[in-house]
Every structure is written in C-alpha cells, then in structure tokens.
Amino acid sequence: MALATEPKASEAVAVVSRQRVSVFRKIFRRPITILAAAFILVVALAAIFAPWIAPYTLNNPDLNAMLAPPGIHHLMGTDDVGIDLFTEVLYGGRISLSVGVISALVAVIIGGTIGSLAGYFGGWVDEILMRVTDVGLSVPSLFIILGLSAVLGATPVTIVEIISLTSWMYPARLIRSRILNLRNADYVDAARMVGCRSGRIIFRHILPNAISPLIVNCTLLVGQAIVLESVMSFLGAGIQPPHISWGFLLNQAQSYVSNAPWLAIFPGLMIFLVVLCINVVGDAVRDSLDARNDK
Numbered sequence: 001m002a003l004a005t006e007p008k009a010s011e012a013v014a015v016v017s018r019q020r021v022s023v024f025r026k027i028f029r030r031p032i033t034i035l036a037a038a039f040i041l042v043v044a045l046a047a048i049f050a051p052w053i054a055p056y057t058l059n060n061p062d063l064n065a066m067l068a069p070p071g072i073h074h075l076m077g078t079d080d081v082g083i084d085l086f087t088e089v090l091y092g093g094r095i096s097l098s099v100g101v102i103s104a105l106v107a108v109i110i111g112g113t114i115g116s117l118a119g120y121f122g123g124w125v126d127e128i129l130m131r132v133t134d135v136g137l138s139v140p141s142l143f144i145i146l147g148l149s150a151v152l153g154a155t156p157v158t159i160v161e162i163i164s165l166t167s168w169m170y171p172a173r174l175i176r177s178r179i180l181n182l183r184n185a186d187y188v189d190a191a192r193m194v195g196c197r198s199g200r201i202i203f204r205h206i207l208p209n210a211i212s213p214l215i216v217n218c219t220l221l222v223g224q225a226i227v228l229e230s231v232m233s234f235l236g237a238g239i240q241p242p243h244i245s246w247g248f249l250l251n252q253a254q255s256y257v258s259n260a261p262w263l264a265i266f267p268g269l270m271i272f273l274v275v276l277c278i279n280v281v282g283d284a285v286r287d288s289l290d291a292r293n294d295k
Contacts, residue, residue, distance in 0.1 A: 026288035033284040036277035043274055047093035054087040058244075067260045077262040079252065088249055089266055095245040096271070099159055099229045100278075104221035106164035108214050111171025116202050118172070119179030130176070133169045141166040145228065149237040156243055159232065163225050171217050178210035212289040219282035223275040230271050246271050 028034050046053055055075075062082035070077045076085035118129040144166050152158045182188065183206065191201045226246075232238030233247025240248075246267040253263035 027281075027284045030284065033280060036280040039277045040274065040281065043093060043270070044097060046090055047097055050087075050090040050094060054084075054090050056084040056087045058083070058087055058091050067256065069260075070262055076266045077260070079263060080256060080260075085249075085263065085266060088244060089246070089270060092244045092246045092249055092267065093270065095156055095239055095243055096226050096229060096247070097274070099156060099163065099245070100222045100226035103160050103163040103167065103225035103229075104218050106160065107167035107221055107225075108171045108218045110164065111168035111173075112175050112207070112211075112214050114168065115172035115175035116179055116207055119176040120183050120198065120202050120206065122180075122183075126176075129172075133172050136166070136169045141228075142231070145232060146235070146237050149232060154232075154238055154240050156239065159229055159238060163228050167221055167225065167228075171214055171221075174213040174217055175207075175210060178213055179206055182206050182210055216282060216286040216289065219278060219285055223278040223282070226271060226275055226278075 028037065060083070062078065064082065065074065065078050066082045067080055068074050068078040068082070074084050074086065076089060078084055079088065114129050114133070118126040118133075145162050148162045148165070149158070152162065179202075185206075188201060188205055191205050196205070229238055229245060230247030230250065233245055234250045236251060238247050238251075239245040249267035250264055250271075253260070253267070256263050
C-alpha cells in the first residue's frame with residue numbers, strides 16, 4: 001500500500017513544482033519585466049549594503065564642497081552642507097523601500113482578514129465591515145495621513161502604521177468579492193461537513209484559492225506606499241532626521257532647485273524608476289495569474 005501511495009505523492013509534488021516554474025516563466029517572459037526586476041534587486045541590495053557601498057560616511061560634511069555638482073569625486077553632487085548625495089540616496093533607499101514593502105504587507109494582511117470575514121460570513125458581519133471600508137474609502141487619504149502624522153509623530157514605524165491604516169480598503173474589497181464566489185464551492189461544503197471550523201475553512205481552504213488578487217495588489221501597494229511616504233516627507237510631515245528617505249531629500253532640495261537641481265533630480269529619479277519598475281513587475285504577476293492569459 002505504501003509503495004502505491006509513494007509514486008502518487010511524488011507525482012503531486014512534481015505537478016506543483018511544474019506549476020510554480022510555469023508561473024515564474026510567465027512572469028519573466030518579457031525582457032522589460034526582467035530588466036525591471038533586476039533594477040529593483042540592484043537598488044534593494046545597494047540600500048541594504050549602503051554602509052559598505054557608500055563612498056563617504058553619511059554624517060561627514062565637507063564644507064569645502066558645498067553644493068558641488070556631479071563629478072568624479074561626487075557622482076551625484078553634494079548638498080548644502082557638503083554631504084555626498086549618492087551616499088544620502090543609498091541610505092534614503094533603506095527607509096523608502098522598507099516603508100513601501102512593510103506598509104504593503106501590513107495593509108494586505110489587514111485588508112485580507114477583513115475581506116475574508118465579510119465575504120465568508122455575509123449578513124450583518126459583511127454589512128458592518130463593508131460600511132467601515134466605505135467610510136475609509138470616502139475620506140481623502142492624504143488628509144488622514146497628514147493628521148495622523150501630526151498626532152503620532154513621524155518616525156519610520158508610525159509612517160508604516162499610518163500608510164497601512166489608509167491602504168487596506170482596496171485589498172479588503174478585492175478578497176471579499178473573490179470569497180463570495182468561493183464560499184459555496186464543493187470543497188468548502190465538504191470541509192463544513194467534516195466539522196472544520198470557520199477559521200480553518202477561510203484560511204486553509206478558501207484564502208489560498210483567492211489570494212492571487214492580493215498578491216498583485218500587494219506589489220502595486222509597494223509603489224503606492226513609496227509615493228505616499230515621499231509626499232509626506234516632501235510636505236514636511238514624513239521622515240525626520242536622523243532618518244532620511246528619498247522624499248526627505250526632495251524636501252531639502254526645494255530651496256536649491258534653481259542653482260543646484262541635482263539635489264531634486266536624483267532622489268526624484270529614484271522614486272520614479274523604482275515605482276515604475278514595481279508596477280511593471282506587478283502587471284507581469286497579474287498577467288501570469290490570470291487564467292484568461294494562458295496560451
């Protein structure tokens with residue numbers, strides 16, 4: 001009996017492995033997606049290893065090189081106190097990317113949980129949770145973000161909390177609509193018949209089959225969170241010293257746009273390219289998980 005079941009188990013593992021390889025190939029079948037993913041990876045590694053890559057220390061101003069233009073010694077120039085801008089961009093990427101990734105993950109977890117409960121139980125649970133979601137969607141998020149930032153402070157942790165609390169509504173609606181279509185599936189009814197609890201049915205049986213929209217939405221939320229953090233910092237309500245981010249660098253460049261434009265060009269270019277590449281990868285993930293695109 002054991003000999004009969006072992007080949008079946010190995011065949012199932014092989015099928016799952018082939019499916020994963022197939023999805024991976026679909027995601028990276030276009031050169032533009034490979035290029036975008038490679039750029040994101042390079043920027044992420046550069047931010048992680050910034051202390052070893054940066055040509056200068058972060059808090060080492062050179063008063064003899066204030067507002068120096070890009071050149072051999074300073075690839076991106078220097079700021080108003082002589083700190084190397086390339087070094088600041090590397091360290092700023094740590095905060096910007098961390099805020100983007102963590103905020104997106106927390107928002108998807110919150111939204112996925114709320115949407116799953118609303119879609120599975122329906123009735124008054126769905127009504128209450130969706131009305132709360134509608135209220136969150138109807139209020140301009142930027143006002144909420146600026147208000148919460150003024151009350152809670154502007155540390156990286158609070159910025160993540162604020163962005164997460166204003167970004168979970170769309171994931172909640174996405175997963176709710178998917179679960180409404182799956183909650184009466186045959187395998188869900190079978191799980192109920194054998195006595196599985198609601199929590200196990202939702203997170204063990206339904207959610208794994210409804211998670212693809214969340215994966216796509218999570219990739220897009222990363223770019224959205226990076227932009228939101230940059231907007232907050234640009235308006236003076238985001239990251240504050242001793243922490244720096246790309247948005248903070250843009251805020252500091254406002255007074256020098258005319259005589260030192262590189263202070264705004266390079267941080268702004270990093271935000272633009274990273275968000276663009278994240279959206280390209282997100283579109284590729286969406287296409288690979290969409291059954292209608294199978295050929």
